[in-house]
Amino acid sequence: MIAVENLSKRYGEQAAVDDVSFVCTPGTVTGFLGPNGAGKSTTMRMICGLTPPSAGRATVAGRPYRSLPNPGREVGVLLDASAQHPGRTGREVLTLAARTMGLGTRQVTEKLELVGLGGVAAKRRVRAYSLGMRQRLGLAHALLGDPVVLVLDEPANGLDPEGIFWMRGLLRDFADRGGTVLLSSHLLREVQEVADRLVVIGGGRIVAQGEKAELLASTGTLVRAREPHRLRAALIAAGITVAAAADGTLIAEAETGAVGQAAADGAVVLTELRPAENGLEELFLRLTAGETIKESLR
Structure with a gap:
């Protein structure tokens, strides 16, 4: 079990993580989602004792990570697949950890x-590994001590489709046997396939959390136009709440008829108008719209 209570991290005046609280229970996979810079990695580093919090606390298996007598036997961690000695073989990396x-x-x-x-792969030096192979080695390291908790930051990065499918099965099996998984990933469809619960963070704060089925039950309208900024202005003028992605896609919190009428009143030509699918990508856009726009402007 992972328990995060009012966790915050400040760097001077900047709040990287601001009063974050959530729980990951045994037998579940929790998808931890948010745009770049939202505070995901900082939160995971605080959970694993690598970054001291400015306020709040995080416990794993009932204790702060640094208080665990032999952490690798209780918590498997993969935060950076490249953090492995390039001159050692895969077997040597795991042997030293063992x-x-x-x-x-x-x-x-x-x-x-x-x-x-x-x-043969075990005898190759890490510097000769592809990114996908390093991810696999990192997963092996995380699983080495037969832990009850896994904390994984972008574990599918660099894996091919077959590898992603394999990893999904591995994590599902781990949770089904009573393990606890905290999974951060930008591959939203894969998270949707494997996660039981979702925690969405934006601007350092939790913007939504709960059971996946409950969070994906919301509705809306997906709309696109040749001039997305004019479309967004027309919808806002009509009192419709919208979320925007960097590619100009908008998710409007209204029925398609109301959205179409607002576009017509604003003399905006639409290229797509349909009910939004109740999928994780649409949910992500709605909940992190402000942060997505900020990221696209950098």
Whole structure:
């Protein structure tokens, strides 16, 4: 179990994370979502004891991470797949970690085989690994101590479609056996497939959290135009709440008829108008619209 209580992190006047609270329970995969710079990685680093919080606390398996006597046996962590010694082989990386945790070589072989890095791949030096192979090695490292909790930041980055499908099954099986998974990823469709709960962060604050089915039950209208800024202004003038993505797509909190009428009143030519699908991408756009726009302007 992971418990985050009123967690904050400030750098001078800037609040990277602001009063964040959520719980990840055993037997579930929690998708942790937000735009770049929203505070996801900082939150995960605080959970894992790598960044001290300015306020609040986070516990894993009932204790702060730094208080765990042998963290790798209880919490598997993958925050940066490139944080591995390039001159060591995959087997050497895991063997050193196993010795640190007080494990034998059997677990090393098992985990290398589990992630598809057995045989010749285990003998190659990390500098010769592709990004996808480094991600697999990072997952093997996270699973090495047979932990009950996994904290994973963008674990699918660099994996091919087959690898992403494999990882989805791996995480689902881990949770179904009673494990707790906190998963941050920009691959929203994959998160939608595997997650039970969602926590969405924007601007350092939680903007939504809850069961996936409940959060995806909301409705709206997806609309596009050749002049998205004029469309957005017309919808706002009509009193319609909108969320905007960097590509000009708008999600309007109104029925299609009202949206079409607002566009017509503003003399805006539409290229697409339809009910928004109750999918994670649409939810993400609605909840993080301001942060998405800010990111596109940088």
